Amino acid sequence: MPVAQKVGQLFMAGFDGSEPTDGVLELIREYNLGNIIYFARNITSPTQVATLSAELQSEATAVGAGLPLFVATDQEGGVVSRLNWGTQLPSQMLIGACDDDVMARRAGATVGRELRSLGINLNLAPVLDVNNNPDNPVIGVRSFGEDPERVATLGTAMAQGLQSVGVTACGKHFPGHGDTAVDSHLDLPVVAHERSRLERIEFAPFKAAIQSGIDAIMTTHVAFPAITGSKELPATMSSAVQTALLRKQLGFDGVLVTDCLEMDAIAEGVGPAEGAVRAIEAGCDIITVSHTLERQRAAIEAVLSAVRSGRLTEERIDRSLYRIRRCKQRRLGESETVEVPEWRRCATASKQLAAEIADCGITLVRDDSETLPFDTSRPLHVVSFAGTRGSPAEDERYDPEVVSTALREVGFEVTTQIITGDDPISIEAKNEQMIAVSYDARATESRAEALQSLSQHHDQLAVLAVRNPYDLSICPDTVTFLTTYDYSPGAIQAAAKTLAGNVEPTGTLPVTVPE
Template sequence: MQTQTVASMPLAQKVGQLFMAGFDGSEPTAGSRELIREYNLGNIIYFSRNITSPSQVTALSAELQSEATAVGAGLPLFIATDQEGGVVSRLNWGTQLPGQMLIGACDDDAMARKAGATVGRELRSLGINLNLAPVLDVNNNPDNPVIGVRSFGEDPERVGALGTAMAQGLQSVDVSACGKHFPGHGDTAVDSHLDLPVVAHERPRLERVEFPPFEAAIQGGIDAIMTTHVAFPAITGDEELPATISPEVQTGLLREELGFDGLLITDCLEMDAIAEGVGTAEGAVCAIEAGCDMITVSHTLERQRAAIEAVLTAVRTGRLTEERIDRSLHRIQRYKQQRVGESAGGEVPEWRRCVATSKQLASEIAECGVTLVRDDSETLPFDTSRRLHVVSFTGTRGSPAEDDRYDPELVAAALREVGFEITTHTIAGGEAVDIAAANEQIVAVSYDALSNTAQAATLRSLVVEYEQLAVLAVRNPYDLAVCPGAATFLTTYDYSPGALQTAAKTLAGTVDTTGSLPVTIPE
């Protein structure tokens, strides 16, 4: 886009270009069309609620791009989603890759780069040109309710290397990568969707642990970085100020000290850490004042309109200058020119060409990263000619950021595929499990037992009672901490198809996994 195009745009269209909005349903809503037509809305975010099939997503992307380029300056959209892999996978038709902690267990930069390129090709084929990944948070807090397995692990250097490689893979196929959540959401015990976390560490510790992955990604040429709604008093001097709306964090630290000149995108301003504090509309103005370029309001049309109007009012009253709006607009358009081009989405046959590659890579990552932490009693492999009892726990998503798709039957299906005849025992936790014979083969499938006392109690009793038992943690490797007496412990870090298929093969003895824990299990 030429400079004079920006200069000639009406103020409302300039401001609209700075916003990223979500909507409900698998087709554009009247509200989303209104935002595009009235404000020249510049960016759209997809969630699982918008996605039903590859053909539907392709058509949706094309329709939205057509709508956007027909109004105002005719500018294309950034269409974004969170396709991190594992528990945060908005596309759910069997091609999703395992999550980042499983890739961290592989500890292979080339694999991470290949994962980025593979995900990027699929997204690009569907008309999605911005992936809100990788997660660059260093997860060194086992009680973290929102990051956890979304992180590559607890080593800042390895998180930085793997995250940079994944970002470069995405961008190699012209999908912008967005590292998150700056300056770091890994050492929190509060979910910013629900409240304002505080990271109270002093600056030297932040420089040693939280900052390095972002520094590595910046040096590696990442297009975008997402802010976090977490307070960092060592930087701001304020325990109640979210980093997203702090000039000291976004301009002083990220822009000036770390030298980042790419896109700075907010996490959703409808999250309670912002919405229940300064409010979504005021938060939008504050975020732009702090140095952010793209303002995310993911859910509610009324809040989206209010936020856009609040920024317009701030410019008209002199609180924000139009030059400040132009600066972010130029940055957004620079990356749109580079990544979006003239494409309004691919064709479904193009997506089909991605499927085999995605599934093959998912298997490669899983066979590399699924981790047999120990098998001290040499319980494995189980005998496929004997019945296998599967004790599973029901589970729901750990955070609003995740996709709530876990079903114990997914594990049972994977075990049947490798030849086991199984008997399932699915419980919530806390109930007694009656398996008649003490010498039966048993796999106890834990799902975040670390944060579920009833599940943890049942898991511990099973470990004590049965000898031929393996614990399979399909959501949280930290579950080992609640059953340290487990002689055989296997973790997949997530329940993606490739991860569960590899776990089943490991239990049957047809695959030898090589993954190593990228986090420390508390005593």
């Protein structure tokens, strides 16, 4: 294989639109591009995704070495779900509230079957970060929780489920993005803990996943000075992290995938082109450049130039190519079969499991006043707070009407008030049953104040947190508090059933809420 085609196999590229663009086709034809990533921008319907996957695979197998593509997406569940037509599973933290490894394995297999039926063969999941920082803006409910053992057990089970149905699992974000208060999409976070603490907390889920045979791991653009000696060196570009720690100490010989090099932690530093070279020097196999054709070309050409100059040896490229080909042969075979009718069967199974997970994991944290269940024969007033995505990792999908709609479906007569921005709250019906639907209110001062005002003035108020459970910390001790950990269809339906008394909430809070 010519060196340009070898290097092309080491790149994962994204593109805009629901059909192959001229740019992505050029990357496949010119460089033998080996890997594609889908975002919500690429997805409109199951038939369209299946067709898109088939067209891209046809192009890839017609050129170069005829290797099939890894077609990847982030279908974690909950707030990070690129396939958004009602089949997505609840968040990993909701699964964490169930604390059931059998269910986590079923979740992986169920998601995997749906992805595979649409030609998607690499899921950038599970999230193996231990979320022990309530101020984390990018992980939060994407994590199974704050207990390393729980994260390790559930994450390993989910990965096994994915791989049991022929989909490559990619655990992320090594060595751990859980204890950061900065989003690496926007800046370079630093985790300043000493090595012994990292070994005990952050590394533990990744170690368990490696021992269980996970196919791939994604790096994180976070600095770990206890490992690298630097507060300015992202783990993605550190051989001390990727080779000495991950490859040698932890024994990982699978595919090492970078997080996107267009994230500001890299793009505003050395840039994607130089970052690609340094990531390969550090030990990474697949370099992700998710958005911009010019940056994708520049990164590929930078690696080619590094090989021609001797900075990178062709032998080094071959080692990564070997890992990628080995994984593709294990999971993909010679060609991909895309079957939309099979997706319909998978969709039914996904919805059923989503309901089961949500009914199990929905968590009634506090109800000392015995406010719940509400009486369906009486009016219910819903105060919903508008919300925007917590991180660029998520898609802008939250609808503040979603809880009211679900409550009507279980028999409530509902009136709704939506609070946007700094709108003042004025509610006269103090004796009316009332629920406040909070969406990460703790992170916004005006929303926190509004929620506290409601809590202080309405005796029959319940608070439903549809994103971060940490909103509990801003509620008075007397307020009933229920959390779904996300606003996926299954989670919201479980909330409505719980409020109506049709479901007994049994989930346990997988994180500690600060006082």
